[in-house]
Amino acid sequence: xxxxxxxxxxxxxxxxxxxxxxxxxxxxxxxxxxxxxxxxxxxxxxxxxxxxxxxxxxxxxxxxxxxxxxxxxxxxxxxxxxxxxxxxxxxxxxxxxxxxxxxxxxx
Amino acid sequence: xxxxxxxxxxxxxxxxxxxxxxxxxxxxxxxxxxxxxxxxxxxxxxxxxxxxxxxxxxxxxxxxxxxxxxxxxxxxxxxxxxxxxxxxxxxxxxxxxxxxxxxxxxxxxxxxxxxxxxxx
Numbered sequence: 001x002x003x004x005x006x007x008x009x010x011x012x013x014x015x016x017x018x019x020x021x022x023x024x025x026x027x028x029x030x031x032x033x034x035x036x037x038x039x040x041x042x043x044x045x046x047x048x049x050x051x052x053x054x055x056x057x058x059x060x061x062x063x064x065x066x067x068x069x070x071x072x073x074x075x076x077x078x079x080x081x082x083x084x085x086x087x088x089x090x091x092x093x094x095x096x097x098x099x100x101x102x103x104x105x106x107x
Numbered sequence: 108x109x110x111x112x113x114x115x116x117x118x119x120x121x122x123x124x125x126x127x128x129x130x131x132x133x134x135x136x137x138x139x140x141x142x143x144x145x146x147x148x149x150x151x152x153x154x155x156x157x158x159x160x161x162x163x164x165x166x167x168x169x170x171x172x173x174x175x176x177x178x179x180x181x182x183x184x185x186x187x188x189x190x191x192x193x194x195x196x197x198x199x200x201x202x203x204x205x206x207x208x209x210x211x212x213x214x215x216x217x218x219x220x221x222x223x224x225x226x227x
Contacts, residue, residue, distance in 0.1 A: 097151045
């Protein structure tokens with residue numbers, strides 16, 4: 001089966017940095033996605049890691065360690081609009097999602 | 108980027124009736140589409156994998172006769188919720204893959220906008 005864990009909630013201040021961790025134990029692995037989802041909307045793509053290391057895209061970075069079954073999403077220079085749920089998803093031809101981490105950005 | 112359109116975005120139906128949700132890939136051919144449901148404040152749960160021209164593969168615990176999936180063409184998959192009950196009220200989302208993931212782009216899985224189903 002698939003087991004994907006991430007924290008339920010995180011709160012941070014505008015302008016700060018937040019790191020969302022994701023650990024996984026899956027039967028197969030072909031990459032890991034991070035998605036952002038605002039309430040009532042479909043997920044939007046943030047990043048994709050298939051090899052170990054850090055992928056940087058503007059204010060968002062994602063890291064993967066396949067040997068540890070671990071990834072994190074780093075959000076820098078937080079803005080109020082970053083308040084959303086962040087989903088970690090492991091790709092094994094089909095996506096298996098974590099429960100999501102709700103990030104609340106406070107002024 | 109690629110676009111996946113889902114329709115309707117919101118639907119209200121009476122208990123006992125059936126409702127159909129469409130998922131279309133607008134600018135690419137999707138041999139495989141995925142259907143998810145999401146309850147409030149919960150994550151996306153994969154219901155089934157829809158393959159063009161063949162029967163859908165359902166996840167454990169998903170009733171095949173209740174959630175009918177048809178993937179008649181490379182650009183259209185439909186989910187029909189039959190004999191709907193209030194507990195079927197949920198957010199249903201489809202996604203489509205246009206190619207195996209590659210390191211360069213990564214984003215080859217595209218989501219529809221989602222459909223809110225309310226059964227009264």
